[in-house]
Amino acid sequence: xxxxxxxxxxxxxxxxxxxxxxxxxxxxxxxxxxxxxxxxxxxxxxxxxxxxxxxxxxxxxxxxxxxxxxxxxxxxxxxxxxxxxxxxxxxxxxxxxxxxxxxxxxxxxx
Amino acid sequence: xxxxxxxxxxxxxxxxxxxxxxxxxxxxxxxxxxxxxxxxxxxxxxxxxxxxxxxxxxxxxxxxxxxxxxxxxxxxxxxxxxxxxxxxxxxxxxxxxxxxxxxxxxxxxxxxxxxxxxxxxxxxxxxxxxxxxxxxxxxxxxxxxxxxxxxxxxxxxxxxxxxxxxxxxxxxxxxxxxxxxxxxxxxxxxxxxxxxxxxxxxxxxxxxxxxxxxxxxxxxxxxxxxxxxxxxxxxxxxxxxxxxxxxxxxxxxxxxxxxxxxxxxxxxxxxxxxxxxxxxxxxxxxxxxxxxxxxxxxxxxxxxxxxxxxxxxxxxxxxxxxxxxxxxxxxxxxxxxxxxxxxxxxxxxxxxxxxxxxxxxxxxxxxxxxxxxxxxxxxxxxxxxxxxxxxxxxxxxxxxxxxxxxxxxxxxxxxxxxxxxxxxxxxxxxxxxxxxxxxxxxxxxxxxxxxxxxxxxxxxxxxxxxxxxxxxxxxxxx
Numbered sequence: 026x027x028x029x030x031x032x033x034x035x036x037x038x039x040x041x042x043x044x045x046x047x048x049x050x051x052x053x054x055x056x057x058x059x060x061x062x063x064x065x066x067x068x069x070x071x072x073x074x075x076x077x078x079x080x081x082x083x084x085x086x087x088x089x090x091x092x093x094x095x096x097x098x099x100x101x102x103x104x105x106x107x108x109x110x111x112x113x114x115x116x117x118x119x120x121x122x123x124x125x126x127x128x129x130x131x132x133x134x135x
Numbered sequence: 136x137x138x139x140x141x142x143x144x145x146x147x148x149x150x151x152x153x154x155x156x157x158x159x160x161x162x163x164x165x166x167x168x169x170x171x172x173x174x175x176x177x178x179x180x181x182x183x184x185x186x187x188x189x190x191x192x193x194x195x196x197x198x199x200x201x202x203x204x205x206x207x208x209x210x211x212x213x214x215x216x217x218x219x220x221x222x223x224x225x226x227x228x229x230x231x232x233x234x235x236x237x238x239x240x241x242x243x244x245x246x247x248x249x250x251x252x253x254x255x256x257x258x259x260x261x262x263x264x265x266x267x268x269x270x271x272x273x274x275x276x277x278x279x280x281x282x283x284x285x286x287x288x289x290x291x292x293x294x295x296x297x298x299x300x301x302x303x304x305x306x307x308x309x310x311x312x313x314x315x316x317x318x319x320x321x322x323x324x325x326x327x328x329x330x331x332x333x334x335x336x337x338x339x340x341x342x343x344x345x346x347x348x349x350x351x352x353x354x355x356x357x358x359x360x361x362x363x364x365x366x367x368x369x370x371x372x373x374x375x376x377x378x379x380x381x382x383x384x385x386x387x388x389x390x391x392x393x394x395x396x397x398x399x400x401x402x403x404x405x406x407x408x409x410x411x412x413x414x415x416x417x418x419x420x421x422x423x424x425x426x427x428x429x430x431x432x433x434x435x436x437x438x439x440x441x442x443x444x445x446x447x448x449x450x451x452x453x454x455x456x457x458x459x460x461x462x463x464x465x466x467x468x469x470x471x472x473x474x475x476x477x478x479x480x481x482x483x484x485x486x487x488x489x490x491x492x493x494x495x496x497x498x499x500x501x502x503x504x505x506x507x508x509x510x511x512x513x514x515x516x517x518x519x520x521x522x523x524x525x526x527x528x529x530x531x532x533x534x535x536x537x538x539x540x541x542x543x544x545x546x547x548x549x550x551x552x553x554x555x556x557x558x559x560x561x562x563x564x565x566x567x568x569x570x571x572x573x574x575x576x577x578x579x580x581x582x583x584x585x586x587x588x589x590x591x592x593x594x595x596x597x598x599x600x601x602x603x604x605x606x607x608x609x610x611x612x613x
């Protein structure tokens with residue numbers, strides 16, 4: 026989010042297995058060694074292709090996050106019926122006392 | 136030849152044919168033919184027949200059930216249907232039954248349409264061949280050894296096979312237009328914001344739009360008219376009036392200025408380029424002023440798209456964590472459960488996109504990839520803006536090739552992505568686009584011609600599409 030910083034390295038390094046492992050961890054995915062090798066090659070090919078964007082002069086262009094001129098959209102502040110709690114909870118893998126239930130959050134070694 | 140949606144609705148509204156008969160015929164056609172195609176992941180026979188009987192009762196009681204009365208429709212399985220499984224063709228959603236209907240489902244039903252089933256797709260709409268489905272691939276009804284395109288391949292195939300006259304899909308970078316072209320049917324991606332996304336499972340929220348598939352341009356216009364318009368449950372839905380659609384189809388192109396986009400014709404396979412040029416000549420013969428226009432920025436659209444869409448997807452798909460719905464793979468603590476659930480629940484292409492998006496957004500790479508791609512998106516939109524200063528509509532190929540063989544591109548994601556190169560630019564700019572069947576390649580595979588118009592220019596879009604349909608070489612319609 027730094028508008029001044031628009032001149033990246035024209036050829037960012039192709040992604041390697043260490044970075045793919047890191048990104049998988051950030052995305053809460055576990056990869057086997059075979060997957061790691063395969064995904065690394067495939068992601069590097071896509072990123073190499075995307076490197077052509079570095080050819081373009083984008084200095085001074087506004088980043089476009091959305092096709093619409095975005096404004097805050099407000100609705101009238103009137104209460105209305107929400108989704109039915111029992112119907113929503115019925116779809117959850119585990120429920121206790123009307124709440125979503127998950128395994129313990131803090132591990133023993135804390 | 137199966138009746139069009141409009142013919143069917145007219146017959147049902149005047150009690151010439153019962154909705155029950157129309158819906159039963161659709162269900163029988165699916166039962167007889169879908170074993171070879173696999174367009175559907177779920178057929179809702181009992182529900183559809185019960186609904187059809189309600190429509191017949193309404194007609195008998197003298198009320199009008201709506202402009203799509205008794206028309207069987209198929210829904211891509213990323214559109215929420217209350218009490219009916221909505222899978223996105225992913226193991227991670229398991230047997231999830233949404234507690235609400237998507238706005239488009241409500242609106243179709245209010246117009247009298249009858250949902251007969253949910254269609255196959257690439258998992259979470261990520262793909263261009265409908266091979267990335269946990270249910271297995273869909274086959275192209277025109278050649279069973281070929282893909283139907285994707286990600287809305289099931290909906291395109293359902294219409295192409297004559298199972299239903301109408302279906303809905305979603306288009307993020309071409310997922311309606313590309314399968315429409317591959318299967319020889321009409322497919323529409325409306326202006327971003329014209330159709331509510333409420334109840335569409337999100338892939339890339341700044342790009343996703345719902346739109347119809349049909350065998351004819353007039354049917355597509357009728358379906359879009361039924362689902363378009365403001366919805367307060369989607370804050371990105373436009374409050375502008377819905378453009379005139381049905382009346383535009385027969386209007387013709389006399390005096391219209393149509394630009395043939397060099398970048399969407401020159402680089403594509405020869406037979407596809409030839410059909411696109413013939414389509415342009417046909418528009419000139421029909422009275423339009425036709426000229427070539429170059430929009431060099433479009434060349435960069437695909438690379439920008441394959442950073443932006445995965446970035447948005449990586450954020451949207453964070454919600455699938457095994458807590459509130461769908462699959463949970465048990466593990467001793469919550470964090471391990473999240474990882475186990477996502478690792479087992481997502482297929483390979485979804486994992487690739489999540490990782491690509493996470494990378495493009497991560498510290499150190501954000502400016503080089505994500506921020507730069509967003510600025511290139513601006514360039515693409517500006518390129519269209521300049522072209523629309525001269526032209527009312529733009530024309531080009533929908534796809535670089537006709538339908539490719541099953542398994543041809545599954546091991547090479549980049550080759551698969553290149554299939555979207557002609558459709559991605561309109562998605563980035565948020566403008567409406569339609570694919571209309573226009574002849575075939577030497578092997579007899581359908582070719583689609585794409586028309587694009589400025590935002591909310593659907594009237595022009597449908598006028599040109601109608602003219603193309605009238606000028607198209609005969610064949611089509613199962």
